[in-house]
Amino acid sequence: xxxxxxxxxxxxxxxxxxxxxxxxxxxxxxxxxxxxxxxxxxxxxxxxxxxxxxxxxxxxxxxxxxxxxxxxxxxxxxxxxxxxxxxxxxxxxxxxxxxxxxxxxxxxxxxxxxxxxxxxxxxxxxxxxxxxxxxxxxxxxxxxxxxxxxxxxxxxxxxxxxxxxxxxxxxxxxxxxxxxxxxxxxxxxxxxxxxxxxxxxxxxxxxxxxxxxxxxxxxxxxxxxxxxxxxxxxxxxxxxxxxxxxxxxxxxxxxxxx
Amino acid sequence: xxxxxxxxxxxxxxxxxxxxxxxxxxxxxxxxxxxxxxxxxxxxxxxxxxxxxxxxxxxxxxxxxxxxxxxxxxxxxxxxxxxxxxxxxxxxxxxxxxxxxxxxxxxxxxxxxxxxxxxxxxxxxxxxxxxxxxxxxxxxxxxxxxxxxxxxxxxxxxxxxxxxxxxxxxxxxxxxxxxxxxxxxxxxxxxxxxxxxxxxxxxxxxxxxxxxxxxxxxxxxxxxxxxxxxxxxxxxxxxxxxxxxxxxxxxxxxxxxxxxxxxxxxxxxxxxxxxxxxxxxxxxxxxxxxxxxxxxxxxxxxxxxxxxxxxxxxxxxxxxxxxxxxxxxxxxxxxx
Numbered sequence: 001x002x003x004x005x006x007x008x009x010x011x012x013x014x015x016x017x018x019x020x021x022x023x024x025x026x027x028x029x030x031x032x033x034x035x036x037x038x039x040x041x042x043x044x045x046x047x048x049x050x051x052x053x054x055x056x057x058x059x060x061x062x063x064x065x066x067x068x069x070x071x072x073x074x075x076x077x078x079x080x081x082x083x084x085x086x087x088x089x090x091x092x093x094x095x096x097x098x099x100x101x102x103x104x105x106x107x108x109x110x111x112x113x114x115x116x117x118x119x120x121x122x123x124x125x126x127x128x129x130x131x132x133x134x135x136x137x138x139x140x141x142x143x144x145x146x147x148x149x150x151x152x153x154x155x156x157x158x159x160x161x162x163x164x165x166x167x168x169x170x171x172x173x174x175x176x177x178x179x180x181x182x183x184x185x186x187x188x189x190x191x192x193x194x195x196x197x198x199x200x201x202x203x204x205x206x207x208x209x210x211x212x213x214x215x216x217x218x219x220x221x222x223x224x225x226x227x228x229x230x231x232x233x234x235x236x237x238x239x240x241x242x243x244x245x246x247x248x249x250x251x252x253x254x255x256x257x258x
Numbered sequence: 259x260x261x262x263x264x265x266x267x268x269x270x271x272x273x274x275x276x277x278x279x280x281x282x283x284x285x286x287x288x289x290x291x292x293x294x295x296x297x298x299x300x301x302x303x304x305x306x307x308x309x310x311x312x313x314x315x316x317x318x319x320x321x322x323x324x325x326x327x328x329x330x331x332x333x334x335x336x337x338x339x340x341x342x343x344x345x346x347x348x349x350x351x352x353x354x355x356x357x358x359x360x361x362x363x364x365x366x367x368x369x370x371x372x373x374x375x376x377x378x379x380x381x382x383x384x385x386x387x388x389x390x391x392x393x394x395x396x397x398x399x400x401x402x403x404x405x406x407x408x409x410x411x412x413x414x415x416x417x418x419x420x421x422x423x424x425x426x427x428x429x430x431x432x433x434x435x436x437x438x439x440x441x442x443x444x445x446x447x448x449x450x451x452x453x454x455x456x457x458x459x460x461x462x463x464x465x466x467x468x469x470x471x472x473x474x475x476x477x478x479x480x481x482x483x484x485x486x487x488x489x490x491x492x493x494x495x496x497x498x499x500x501x502x503x504x505x506x507x508x509x510x511x512x513x514x515x516x517x518x519x520x521x522x523x524x525x526x527x528x529x530x531x532x533x534x535x536x537x538x539x540x541x542x543x544x545x546x547x548x549x550x551x552x553x554x555x556x557x558x559x560x561x562x563x564x565x566x567x568x569x570x571x572x573x574x575x576x577x578x579x580x581x582x583x584x585x586x587x588x589x590x591x592x593x594x
Contacts, residue, residue: 013577033589070464070465071464071465071470074464074465074466074467077464080465082461084460086459087458087459087462088454088458088459088462088463089456089458089459090454090458091451091455091458091459092453097452099451099452099463099466099467099468100398100466101467102466102467102468102469103467104448104467105448106447106448106449107448107449107452107467107468107469107472108472109449109476109479112447112448112449112450113444117376118447119447123448162466166467233537
C-alpha cells in the first residue's frame with residue numbers, strides 16, 4: 001500500500017500540490033482524475049521521485065520513500081510511465097525491453113570482452129522474456145521495429161511492456177490512454193486488467209477518459225486545486241456535488257441543473 | 259592531354275592526404291559527438307585531450323626507443339599507443355571526478371558545461387606544454403614510404419609520381435579498425451546499447467537497469483581511446499606540436515556538427531567532408547589542369563582557390579553553410 005500524507009509541492013509561491021493525502025491499496029487499480037491543473041501529474045512526479053516535495057511524506061508498505069530518486073524506486077519495484085511516451089528511439093522494440101532489467105553481466109567493459117558466453121546466455125533468456133511480453137501485449141509483430149517508428153499508442157504499450165520486464169509491483173500510469181485510438185485503448189485496458197489480476201500489479205493511473213476509468217478503476221480519487229476532493233467508486237464520484245462543481249464550475253452547474 | 263598523369267597528381271596531392279586527414283578528423287569528431295550525445299555538452303577540451311594522449315604515447319615511444327624496441331617498418335608509436343590511451347583515460351576520469359561530476363550532480367545547463375570544458379582545456383593545454391614543451395616533436399620512425407614517388411614512376415612509366423607514406427596508410431587502416439570496433443561495440447554489446455539508450459532518452463535510462471555512473475565512465479574511456487588514437491595518427495602524419503592540436507578543435511567540431519552532433523556515422527562523414535574541402539580548396543590545380551588542357555590553353559597561374567593559410571576558414575565556412583541550411587547536420591543529430 002502506498003500512503004501519501006499531506007504532500008505539498010510549491011513552485012515559487014504557486015501551490016501545485018497543496019496538502020494531498022491519499023492511499024493506493026495494494027492490488028487495486030486506483031484512478032486519479034481531476035480538472036487540468038489539479039496537480040495530478042505534479043503529485044505523480046513527487047511520488048515517482050522526479051520531484052522532491054516541499055513537505056509531506058510518501059510511504060510504500062510502511063517504508064518511507066519520500067524524495068527517493070527514480071532509479072532507487074525502480075529497484076524497489078515502483079515504476080512510472082510518462083504522459084508523452086518515452087522510448088529509446090534508435091533501438092528496436094525488443095532491445096528497448098531488454099534494456100530494462102538491472103545488473104546484467106554485459107554492463108561492464110571487462111565482461112563485454114571476457115564473459116562473452118555468459119552474456120550470450122543471459123541475452124538469450126532476456127530476448128525470450130521480451131518476446132513473451134510482446135506476445136502478452138499483442139504486439140509481437142513489432143519486435144524488430146525501431147521504437148522511434150511506433151505510433152503513440154504502440155509506444156504506450158511498449159511502456160507497459162517495460163514494467164513487465166522487471167519485478168514491478170506498483171506502476172504509475174500517466175495518461176496511458178491519451179491520444180490512443182479505441183482499439184488500442186482496449187488492448188491497453190485488457191493488459192492492465194490482466195497484469196492486475198494475474199500478476200498482482202498495483203496500478204495508479206491518471207486518466208481523463210471516464211469510460212476507461214469506469215471500466216478499470218476502483219477506487220477513483222478526484223483532485224482539484226492541489227487537494228484531494230473526493231474518493232470512492234466511479235458511481236459515487238459521478239454523483240458527487242463537489243466533483244461536478246470542480247469540473248464544470250459553479251455557473252455551469254447551475255445552468256446544467258436548471 | 260594526359261589524363262592519367264592528371265589523375266595521379268590529383269590522387270597524390272589531394273585524395274591521399276585528404277583521406278588520411280579525414281580519418282584523423284573523423285576519429286576526433288567521434289569523440290566530440292559521443293560526449294555530446296551522452297554527456298550532453300560540447301567538449302572544448304577535446305583538441306587538448308588529443309594532445310595529451312599523443313604526448314603520453316610519444317613519451318612511451320621514446321622510452322621504447324631508448325630500450326631498443328622497434329616494430330621494424332612500422333612506427334614504434336603503435337606499440338606505445340596503449341600507454342597513451344591509459345594515461346589519457348586516467349586524466350579524463352580524474353577530470354570527470356574532480357570537475358564535471360560536480361556540475362552534473364547539479365544538473366547545470368549545457369552552456370555552463372561548455373564554459374567549464376574551456377577551463378579544462380586551458381589546464382590540459384598548460385599541462386601538455388609543461389611536460390613536453392611547445393616545440394615540434396617528431397616521433398615517426400620506421401619506413402617513411404609504403405610506395406615512394408620514384409618507385410611509382412618506375413613501376414608505371416608515368417611522369418607523375420604517387421607516394422603513399424607509411425603514416426597515411428597506418429592512419430587509414432587504424433581508423434577503419436577503430437571505427438569498426440566502435441560500431442560493433444555500440445550496436446551489439448549491452449554496454450554500448452546502454453550508452454545509446456542514455457543518449458536516446460536520459461530520463462528513461464534512469465528508470466531502467468542502466469547505471470548512469472557506469473555509462474559516464476565507459477564513455478570517457480572510449481573517448482580517451484578515440485582522442486589518443488586520433489592525436490597519435492595526426493602526429494605521425496604531420497608532426498606533434500601542442501598549438502596545432504588546439505587549432506584542430508575547429509575542424510574537429512566542424513566535422514561533428516556538419517555530420518550532426520550526436521551521430522557517430524555523421525562524425526565520420528563530416529570528417530571527410532571537411533578534410534576534402536580543406537585540401538581541395540587550398541590545392542594549386544595548375545599541374546592537374548595542364549595535364550588535362552590542350553597545350554594551347556595551358557595556364558601560368560597556380561589555379562589555387564585559397565592560400566593554405568586560409569584552410570581553417572574552409573571548415574568555418576562549411577560550418578556556417580550547414581548551420582544555415584541544415585542545422586541538424588547531414589545525419590540529423592540531436593541539434594546544433
